[in-house]
Amino acid sequence: MRQFLIAGNWKMHTTPADAATLGKAIAERQNALKPSSRVQTLICPPYISIHAALENVKGSGVLVGAQNCHFEPKGAFTGEIAPNMLKAIGCTHVIIGHSERRQYFSETNALLNKKVKAALHEGIVPIYCVGETLTERQQDQTLQVVRTQLIDGLLDVSLQSASQLVIAYEPVWAIGTGLSATAEQAQEVHAAIRSLLKELFPNAGADMFILYGGSLKPENADEILSKPDVNGGLIGGAALQADSFAAIVATAAKLSVS
Ligand code: PGA
Numbered sequence: 131m132r133q134f135l136i137a138g139n140w141k142m143h144t145t146p147a148d149a150a151t152l153g154k155a156i157a158e159r160q161n162a163l164k165p166s167s168r169v170q171t172l173i174c175p176p177y178i179s180i181h182a183a184l185e186n187v188k189g190s191g192v193l194v195g196a197q198n199c200h201f202e203p204k205g206a207f208t209g210e211i212a213p214n215m216l217k218a219i220g221c222t223h224v225i226i227g228h229s230e231r232r233q234y235f236s237e238t239n240a241l242l243n244k245k246v247k248a249a250l251h252e253g254i255v256p257i258y259c260v261g262e263t264l265t266e267r268q269q270d271q272t273l274q275v276v277r278t279q280l281i282d283g284l285l286d287v288s289l290q291s292a293s294q295l296v297i298a299y300e301p302v303w304a305i306g307t308g309l310s311a312t313a314e315q316a317q318e319v320h321a322a323i324r325s326l327l328k329e330l331f332p333n334a335g336a337d338m339f340i341l342y343g344g345s346l347k348p349e350n351a352d353e354i355l356s357k358p359d360v361n362g363g364l365i366g367g368a369a370l371q372a373d374s375f376a377a378i379v380a381t382a383a384k385l386s387v388s
Contacts, residue, residue, distance in 0.1 A: 131168060131386065131387070132361075133170075133361060133386065134170070134355065134362040135169075135172060135296060135361060135362035136169065136171050136362050136365070136375075136379045137173075137225075137257065137298075137362065137365065138172065138174060138365050138366075138369025139174050139197060139228070139343070139365065139366050140152075140174060140175045140179075140197075140369060142176055144179045146178060146179045146182040149175045149180075149182040149183045150183070150185065151186075152173075152183075152370070152372060153173065153182065153183040153185075155372035156190075156192055156375060156376065157186060157188075157189075157190035158190075159375075159376035159379075160187075160192050160376070161190050163376065165380075165383035165386070166383065166386060166387065168386040169383050169386050170362075171191065171193065172192070172193040172194070172195050172222070172223055173187070174194070174195040174197050174224075175194070177196060180196060180219055181219060193223065194222070195216075195223030195224055195225065196211070196224045198224070198225065198228075199216055199224050199249060199254075200212050200248070201213075201241070201245045201248040203248070213248050222254065222255060224249050224254050224256055224257065225259065226242055226245045226246055226249065226257065227239075227242040227246075227260070227279075227283060228259045229302045230305075233302075239282035240282065242258070242283045243282060243283050243285050243286070246258050246283060246287060247286065250288075250291040250294055253294075255294050255295070256296065257297075257298050258280075258295060258297055258298070259299075260279040260280055260283070260298070260299060260323070261275075261279075261301045261302050261344070262301055262303075264303035267301065267303065272301075272319060273319065276319060276322065276323060277322070277326060280297070280323065280327070281326075284330060287331075289332075292327075292333070293331075293333070293338065295338055296338070296339040296341060297327070298342075298364040299319050300343035300344050301319075302344075304343075304344025305343065306345070306366055307344075308345050310344055310345035310346060310347075310350050311344060313353040316360060317357035317358070317359060317360065320342065320359035323340050323359070324336070327340075339361040341363055342360050342362075342363050342364070347365075347367070347368040347378070348374050348377035348378055348381070351381040351382075352384075355378075355381055362382065363382075
């Protein structure tokens with residue numbers, strides 16, 4: 131029996147009112163589908179829309195997370211949000227190191243390592259994102275880039291907390307472009323990630339969730355999620371429509387019992 135996590139990254143979309151509407155629509159579809167506990171569904175709205183989303187998915191089993199956090203628990207960090215604040219509002223997960231954060235906000239593996247550890251310390255599941263650019267892929271550097279992102283980003287993560295970690299492989303060239311990796315390309319990198327995770331965390335690596343992200347949509351979900359080392363998806367564009375998001379959840383639900 132396979133397990134999946136289907137996570138929606140809403141990025142900088144939705145006011146609180148929009149989040150209430152979208153959250154409600156997602157909850158309705160989730161209630162109709164009733165996937166088994168082997169499929170977790172998560173939505174990650176912008177900070178100010180988290181509360182509205184939480185209120186509207188109540189009772190549906192849909193989890194709510196954030197898209198970023200700071201690494202300190204409190205202090206003079208204007209504009210930042212601490213992991214314990216996310217926990218207090220009801221978030222279970224936080225996306226860390228999305229390629230847009232790395233690219234537009236200069237977040238480095240060293241900084242992201244602090245965020246991953248801070249989230250774990252607070253009992254929030256970090257979804258740590260890795261992935262290569264198009265140039266890196268063309269230069270055959272994909273596995274090396276991902277390996278460095280993992281080794282540096284997960285430095286000093288304790289063996290006990292490693293089982294809480296989720297990894298998202300998101301080739302940068304596939305994000306928001308409509309051009310997803312093929313299922314074979316995804317599986318190749320996921321398998322390499324899996325073998326590194328087993329090296330780094332001998333007790334947990336085999337079972338850790340590795341999500342695929344990058345133009346994942348209902349049309350390619352079955353093919354990609356069928357691959358043995360793919361444990362779900364991190365979804366941008368297709369997560370902003372309740373129907374397409376629910377269709378991906380339904381695919382995972384089908385695969386979880388097949
Ligand atoms: P996309 O985004 O599904 O729109 O490609 C994925 C992501 O950035 O997490």
